Amino acid sequence: AQSVTQLGSHVSVSEGALVLLRCNYSSSVPPYLFWYVQYPNQGLQLLLKYTSAATLVKGINGFEAEFKKSETSFHLTKPSAHMSDAAEYFCAVSASLTGGGNKLTFGTGTQLKVEL
Amino acid sequence: EPEVTQTPSHQVTQMGQEVILRCVPISNHLYFYWYRQILGQKVEFLVSFYNNEISEKSEIFDDQFSVERPDGSNFTLKIRSTKLEDSAMYFCASSVNGDSPLHFGNGTRLTVT
Numbered sequence: 643a644q645s646v647t648q649l650g651s652h653v654s655v656s657e658g659a660l661v662l663l664r665c666n667y668s669s670s671v672p673p674y675l676f677w678y679v680q681y682p683n684q685g686l687q688l689l690l691k692y693t694s695a696a697t698l699v700k701g702i703n704g705f706e707a708e709f710k711k712s713e714t715s716f717h718l719t720k721p722s723a724h725m726s727d728a729a730e731y732f733c734a735v736s737a738s739l740t741g742g743g744n745k746l747t748f749g750t751g752t753q754l755k756v757e758l
Numbered sequence: 759e760p761e762v763t764q765t766p767s768h769q770v771t772q773m774g775q776e777v778i779l780r781c782v783p784i785s786n787h788l789y790f791y792w793y794r795q796i797l798g799q800k801v802e803f804l805v806s807f808y809n810n811e812i813s814e815k816s817e818i819f820d821d822q823f824s825v826e827r828p829d830g831s832n833f834t835l836k837i838r839s840t841k842l843e844d845s846a847m848y849f850c851a852s853s854v855n856g857d858s859p860l861h862f863g864n865g866t867r868l869t870v871t
Contacts, residue, residue, distance in 0.1 A: 676856075685862040685863050685865050688860075739806055739813050743853065746803065746860060750799075751800065
């Protein structure tokens, strides 16, 4: 079974500071990994995805994540936080379904707070 | 950019009542999903749907739940007899093919009283 663990349910950073949101995965097969963001009262928006190509993945809004197999990690970073980055961030791992499609298993989420 | 749309945004119902949550997936997508998020908990997979049938369902998706694609555009989730513990945000998602990322709607907040 696949799973992801997000360390830190709440992270607070100052505007302009580095954002680091941690995600570790467990998978018996090479994983597909994703980061989604959820703004208040909105759905889940895809930030970026890792699908076994480049290990450093760039996403929207200046975010990027690095796949490290040796550490089973897929941490999300952004060099300089902006107030608009305040949201909940979810790491997810994907498993293909024999009947078609893929199933995402989400982490518990990390609420990012950006302070002036 | 095309979006997954869900209606209503908020539904309040009494315990034991039937509810239907509606979704319009992105038009060229072939795979459809329902997920739910109970307040304060993680987003959980409920069911996936492809080629007019369920391809997988979780243990949460018991006989009280059903999905349907009644026409070429809508994808619905029905809860036959709601319980208090069904209160959650329900997200619909769709993907172009089996390997592509899921696109989520804004969700329907279901409150069972």
